[in-house]
Amino acid sequence: MTDVATIFDRLPEFFDARPALVRRATRARITMLVGAGQVSRRLTVGSGTLTISHADGPMDGWDIALRGDDTVWSDHWRALPAPDAADIFGMRRRGRLVIEGNFLPLMQNLQLIKDILALPRGTI
Amino acid sequence: MTPAFEPITGRYLRLEIAGCAHRIYVEEAGEGIPILCLHTAGADARQYRGMMLDDSITDRFRVIAFDMPWHGKSSPPAGWQDEEYKLSTEGYVEIILAVSDALGLDAPIVLGCSIGGRIVLQLAADHPDRFRALIGAQGAAWQEPWYDTDWLHRSDVHGGEVCAALISGLVAPGGPEADRHETLWHYMQSGPGIFKGDLWFYRVDGDLRETIARIDTARCPLWLLTGEYDYSCRPEDTLATADAIPGCKAVVMERLGHFPMSENHDQFAIYLRPVLAEIAV
Numbered sequence: 480m481t482d483v484a485t486i487f488d489r490l491p492e493f494f495d496a497r498p499a500l501v502r503r504a505t506r507a508r509i510t511m512l513v514g515a516g517q518v519s520r521r522l523t524v525g526s527g528t529l530t531i532s533h534a535d536g537p538m539d540g541w542d543i544a545l546r547g548d549d550t551v552w553s554d555h556w557r558a559l560p561a562p563d564a565a566d567i568f569g570m571r572r573r574g575r576l577v578i579e580g581n582f583l584p585l586m587q588n589l590q591l592i593k594d595i596l597a598l599p600r601g602t603i
Numbered sequence: 604m605t606p607a608f609e610p611i612t613g614r615y616l617r618l619e620i621a622g623c624a625h626r627i628y629v630e631e632a633g634e635g636i637p638i639l640c641l642h643t644a645g646a647d648a649r650q651y652r653g654m655m656l657d658d659s660i661t662d663r664f665r666v667i668a669f670d671m672p673w674h675g676k677s678s679p680p681a682g683w684q685d686e687e688y689k690l691s692t693e694g695y696v697e698i699i700l701a702v703s704d705a706l707g708l709d710a711p712i713v714l715g716c717s718i719g720g721r722i723v724l725q726l727a728a729d730h731p732d733r734f735r736a737l738i739g740a741q742g743a744a745w746q747e748p749w750y751d752t753d754w755l756h757r758s759d760v761h762g763g764e765v766c767a768a769l770i771s772g773l774v775a776p777g778g779p780e781a782d783r784h785e786t787l788w789h790y791m792q793s794g795p796g797i798f799k800g801d802l803w804f805y806r807v808d809g810d811l812r813e814t815i816a817r818i819d820t821a822r823c824p825l826w827l828l829t830g831e832y833d834y835s836c837r838p839e840d841t842l843a844t845a846d847a848i849p850g851c852k853a854v855v856m857e858r859l860g861h862f863p864m865s866e867n868h869d870q871f872a873i874y875l876r877p878v879l880a881e882i883a884v
Binding site for chain 1: 749750754759760761764765767768769771772773775776777831832834
């Protein structure tokens with residue numbers, strides 16, 4: 480099974496393969512910290528692009544962080560996720576994901592971000 | 604060429620609700636025992652199209668759904684521009700009773716979803732003799748809030764987009780994609796602040812945990828049907844409510860979320876048909 484870090488690093492590739500998503504991201508601007516256990520990455524959406532970088536720099540900021548245990552994202556990416564892994568707010572309500580930071584850019588781009596974070600669904 | 608009309612008729616109903624003139628859009632299909640259907644917060648009666656196009660239901664039942672005031676094709680009443688829309692428990696009951704009376708329905712079944720699944724509990728408590736049976740989909744006497752409804756209506760966030768995006772996670776994965784996205788489209792079309800105003804009933808005014816003690820299912824049968832993927836009205840919320848009401852029957856529905864009738868009618872019908880058959884006996 481592919482590890483979660485490898486999947487995080489492939490998100491820009493998945494994103495670029497979805498022209499409708501690229502179009503919807505034209506005016507979006509947000510940096511997210513995504514974490515699974517000890518693994519974390521910074522995802523930046525801006526001007527129709529998605530870039531990913533390591534998150535271990537001393538001044539690597541982000542707008543919003545979405546962090547859970549080792550399995551939370553791999554469960555989210557199952558072809559048919561279970562009820563406790565199907566949606567970021569559902570995972571939060573079920574205690575599987577912590578979402579913290581500035582919610583404004585998240586809520587301004589909520590469906591876009593949900594769709595980006597679900598891009599690997601069915602690929603693992 | 605014969606026009607390919609669906610067997611659904613839509614008309615505008617003029618009536619007074621709480622002394623105020625309204626023009627309510629009503630759709631219906633089928634003949635037989637009337638089922639008055641209540642849509643979810645921030646949506647409209649289009650959610651029940653699957654039921655209205657299901658011959659196995661419309662052969663025996665007259666399926667009726669209306670857009671609540673301020674929703675869909677039911678415009679707000681005159682003077683709305685100076686009012687903040689807030690749905691109350693009392694006001695919601697008045698709407699349902701007024702529409703039922705104006706349509707001349709005799710002991711209809713009421714099927715409501717979400718806020719509609721909640722209000723059937725109030726109907727069961729206070730008006731059991733007016734209804735043949737009550738069915739609450741995604742209904743519970745109470746559930747804890749899981750987000751701040753202020754996000755649904757503010758100048759720096761697009762209301763239609765955020766309402767749809769928020770509820771998108773309540774649709775079960777694996778259902779028909781077209782139905783998922785049409786369910787979201789209904790939310791994108793809701794008027795500004797309407798979803799939030801509906802949730803005033805759900806979040807503030809409509810805590811029915813004490814009300815359900817008055818429900819007597821011997822006077823009016825009550826079913827609660829909840830999708831397993833709903834994390835707003837969770838299966839455990841529905842089951843806790845059913846456990847507190849003697850005679851209430853509850854079913855957790857697989858592969859369904861918060862909008863069973865619109866996100867995947869065929870799957871919903873698997874659970875609904877036996878309930879309707881039992882009611883029709």
